[in-house]
Amino acid sequence: HLARHSDYFKNLFFKNYADSQKDIIPLEEVVPADAFQHFLELISGGNRLNDEVIEEVLKISQMWFAEVPLEKAKDYLLKKSNLVPMEKFIIAEKYNFSDLKNALFANVETVADMNALLPNQEVSDFEPETTTLIAKRLLEISGIPRPIPAAPVAPEPPAEIPVAPVQNIQEGIIAFLQQELHRTREEAERERMRSDRIFMASKRSANQMEDGSKDSEETPSKKFFDFSEDIDSELYDGVLQVEGRLFYVMKGHLARHSDYFKNLFFKNYADSKKEVITLKDVVPADAFQHFLELISGGNRLNDEVIEEVLKISQMWFAEVPLEKAKEYLLKKSNLAPMEKFIIAEKYNFSDLKNALFANVQTVADMNALLPNQDVSDFEPDTTTLIAKRLLEISGIPRPIPVARVAPEPPAEIVPVAPDRAREALRREIRRRLQEISRHLDPNLLRDN
Missing domain, CATH: 3.30.710 (Potassium Channel Kv1.1; Chain A)
Structure with a gap:
């Protein structure tokens, strides 16, 4: 048993x-x-x-x-x-x-x-x-549950179906047909106005494109680093095509920063021999421009491009751009706390999460930080930060801080007058000498 x-x-x-x-x-x-x-x-x-x-x-x-x-x-x-x-x-x-x-x-x-x-x-x-x-x-x-409960939607009451008296059936049919005619005319008018708006928007877009092309001819845009065909041929040995744009790069430099490019240039023999290699992954050209700048010592990161740069940096296991992107989010970004939190959670940026929670001082701050997501879906270190910060805000921190014990004041030293101190010392010396002499052999004292 x-x-x-x-x-x-x-x-x-x-x-x-x-x-x-x-x-x-x-x-x-x-x-x-x-x-x-x-x-x-x-x-x-x-x-x-x-x-x-x-x-x-x-x-x-x-x-x-x-x-x-x-x-x-x-x-x-x-x-x-x-x-x-x-x-x-x-x-x-x-x-x-x-x-x-x-x-x-x-x-x-x-x-x-x-x-x-x-x-x-x-x-x-x-x-x-x-x-x-x-x-x-x-x-x-605290009144800020996650996920936020969906507000119950009251069912719409069934539409009342009017029943016309028998004698008014003909009038009812005529009224119905008039309503339908009116509704059809309104729909036709709305469709015409929508078409006009589309036409005007297309016209404005075309004008802006023309203006933009004129501006670009007059004042070409300058990038922090130029990876176009205008650079010296000695400064590149490979060409990458991204969204139709050509980037002239040094293969070895890219390979040092990413195993993806190391494999692409030096282990994938078929691609490495191509004059122009098209990146198959969905990579925005502007994000790739910033990526190249980051591994070349530049940094023009901004809130519009940060997420795409992070995406390709992680996809290509490129540590330098990832670290620079994290530093940008910590020190310069103007994204809202929740936007930063979502990025920090996605890429497991512990430093950024710690900084965000350090700024949470109230329940309202916490509400502004957390997205509408089940708490159990967060990373374990994130739930710990949420719990710890809410315990502190609620006035019940864990662990409970140990109360500081004030040091005891030093014992007061009472000054003694110099003459009295010397006299007391002489009396003590005489007393001790008398004690010693009582224990000595008298014959020894007489011989000396």
Whole structure:
């Protein structure tokens, strides 16, 4: 019976031959007798669990991989135990009882409830699912749940179907036909106006293109680095085509910054021999221009191009552009906090996330930072930041800061007048000399 409930006893009784032949087998582990009594009762169909013995029963049940006692102990904690919420929470966290944790957090209605539930422990030391529960519940208590519940849409009342009297059927038909004619005319007018708007927009676009071409002829746009055919032929040994634009590059330089280009230029023999290599990936030409500038020492990043640059930098495993893009987001970008957060979450920029959460001082700040997304979909370090910051904003930080103890003031030194001090010193010297002389041999003093 014991062997069916625990592999520990299966090995002890039937595989450890020396022990199995003993009349009495002492359990080597430190097992309280009372807890073992309850363990035996649980696997035999009984259940006298109480709050005094529950932790020891859980300990030996887990130690012996006994599922039945573990489940019964969890059920007791869920339904019958009178332990305070924090005690239950510590047990649930230790034994990873998800059902118990969910039940405990479901009962958290206020910040005070949360404070009573959580032990004085660093938030990052909790299990990831626990951190998610803390963050999710505090967002709900603060009135900024994630995801934001969709507002219920009231069903439209069914349209009333008028029933005309028999004598007015002809008049009703005429009125209906007039309404249809009026509606058809209105639709035709709207379509005509829409066509006019499209025509005018096309005309304006054509005019702007003409103006732009004139401007470009007069004042050609200048880039930080020129990768066009105008550069010296000694400064490039390869040509890349992106969205129809040609970029003249040094293959070795690109290869040093990205294994993608190393493989493209030096391992993919067919492509490496082409005069012009077309990048097959969907890469915006403007983003590629910025990418080349970043690996060449330039930096003209802006909020319009940052996401595309990040995308291709990650796609090509190029560390230098990624780091420069992250630094730009940290120091120069004017994107809204939520936009930065989405990027930081997508590319796992921990430094950027830490900086964003450091600026969260209120619930409104947190609401402005987080997108409408389920908390469990965030990265584990993100949920930890959410939980930790909300605990601080709510006035119940974890861990609780230790109150600083003011140092004791130094003992006051009372100055002594110089003459009195010298006199006291002389008296002390004379007293000690007299003490010494009493212990000396008188004959020795006489001989000297």
